[in-house]
Amino acid sequence: MKIAIAKNGDVVSEHFGHAKEFLVVNVENQKEISREIAIPPEGEHIPGAMPR
Numbered sequence: 001m002k003i004a005i006a007k008n009g010d011v012v013s014e015h016f017g018h019a020k021e022f023l024v025v026n027v028e029n030q031k032e033i034s035r036e037i038a039i040p041p042e043g044e045h046i047p048g049a050m051p052r
Contacts, residue, residue, distance in 0.1 A: 005024075007021055022037070023035060
């Protein structure tokens with residue numbers, strides 16, 4: 001299972017859609033297997049804009 005945690009620097013983001021990066025943790029059998037930082041592409045989500 002992969003768990004994504006929205007973050008802004010070292011702080012958990014209050015809004016998933018406005019996060020500057022995500023900590024993605026891969027968990028199997030209740031143990032952490034790996035973790036990586038994923039950065040969303042720019043321009044895909046504009047704060048305050050309605051989805052199309």
